[in-house]
Amino acid sequence: MSRKNLNIGLFGFGCVGFGLYEVLQKTPGLKANISRICVKDKNKPREIDKQHFTYDKNEILNDATINVVVELIDDADAAFEIVAAALKKGKAVVSANKKMVAEHFEELLQLQKQYNVPLLYEAAACASMPIIRNLEEYYDNDLLESIEGIVNGSTNYILTKTIQENLIYETALKQAQDKGFAESNPLLDVGGFDAKYKLLILLAHAFGHIAKPDEIINIGIDNIGELELKYAREKGLKIKLVAQAYKNPDGKITAFVLPKFVGPENRLYHVDDVFNGVITKTAFADTHFFVGRGAGAHPTASAVLSDISALSYDYKYEYKKIERGEGSGLTHDVYLKVLLRHRHEDNIVLKDHFVTIEESYTNNHSAYVTGVISLTNLKQIGELFGGTSFILIETVAAQHYQPELVD
Known part of the structure; x- marks a missing residue:
């Protein structure tokens, strides 16, 4: 199959946009050319000549010679407007905006069908790691049982520094920001929202289920304190x-996003720094392990480049599991063994939310319990009590507990 020529209109020229520009210069075999770049700030210094830029999105969207739009901006709402307009114009689209894709998945799916154009977003899931296309193609027929992993490089960098180098959270976060791994407002990363958006995308391709962001419980790393870090070090564990x-x-x-204790026997234990790691388990092939860089300009740009290359062969997601109606809904009726750090004054009330308590500890400065709790009750505690921190120890078989025992 011969490759077709791609004439690209690029939105955004930050770290990833410039990274894409650089890697395209080094891949002459790909018949792809950036025709125009749309940015907002006319006064910002750029690495390349001003003649390449426009400040009007319609110069790209209305240009009939541009057949591919690559969207690499931060604003999810503006990104959706651009992507939707491009698809309606019959242009193929590549995006790295996980929030935009997760929040508008059904609309984007319908636009692809209606206008018969592809939207690819490998970079929106795990940067350089090609997980979406594997879920689409390799795991098409094998019965996928589970998928779990580290999908946010920024938080993994911070956790690596706090555990291995004994840095305090604020120092590790500042380092991540200085290196460009975390935003100046890092809540999207450290609050677990970025990981949740990526999980929503993976859910659609892994299990054929399209979920809304508010259906998935996410707890980040921003409340993790010294007690949990000390607990991990004493037991030879890491937090991911x-x-x-x-x-x-x-x-x-x-489906959920939670900090988790992992030991050396777990493959995720060895995934440090800004790397991502994903473990899949299937009925026939058992487990597979994917690992790759999850942050940085060139790793993310490499995934964008891969999508551009796929478009040159007219590749598109077929959404086979969605089309077959395999998605059968979400449930929070499950049980988790967790460590919960809490305030002294909440001790008795919090314990009432647990099915079983295995360990309880308190001193003049801190308190924690380990035990089994339903995912529903865990969410309630997170909403009702401030100053708490959950770390997952393991999931627990639901049949071990009777639902009526849970408040």
Whole structure:
């Protein structure tokens, strides 16, 4: 199959946009040319000549010679407007905006069908790691049972520094910001929202289920304190922010984002710094492990480049599992063994939310319990009590507990 020529209109020229420009210069075999770049700030210094830029999005959207739009801006709402307009114009689109894709998945799916044009977004999930296309193609027929992993490089960098170098959270976060791994307003990363948006995308391709962001519980790393870090060090564990989804015996899917203790026997234990790691488990092939850089200009640009290359062969997502109606809904009716750090005054009330308590500790400065709790009750505690921090120890088979025992 011969490649077709791609004439690209690029939106955004930050770290990833410039990274894409650089890697395109080094891949002459790909018949792709950036025709025009749209940016907002006319006065910002750029690495290349001003003649390449426009400040009017319509110069790209209305240009019939541009057949591919690459969207690399931060604003999810503005990104959706651009992507929707491009698809309606019959232009193929590549995006790295996970928030935009997750929040508008159904609309974007419908636009692709209606205008018969592809939208690819490999870079929106795990930067350089090609997980979406593998879920689409390799796991098309094998019965996928679970997917879990570290999908946010910024938080993994911060957690690596706090555990291995004993840095305090604020120092590690500042380092991540200085290196360009975390935003100046880092809540999207450290609050677990970025990981949740990525999990929503993976859910659609892994299990054929399209979920809304408010259906997925996400707890980030921003409340992790010295007690949890000390607990991990004493037991030879690391803390990782893990996004996971798995099928229950009734076919329904459980999905959430939580910090998790992992030991050396877990493959995610060895995924440090800005790397991402994803473990899949299937009925026939058992487990597979993917690892790759999850942050940085060139790693993300490499995924964008891969999508551009795929478009040169007219590749598109077929959404086979969605089309077959495999998605059977989400459930929070599951149980987790967790460590919960809390305030002294909340001790008795918080314990009432647990099915079982295995360990309880308190001193003049801190308090924690370990035990089994339902995912529903965990969410309630997160909403009702301030100053708490959850770390997942393991998921627990639901049949071990009777639902009526849970408040």
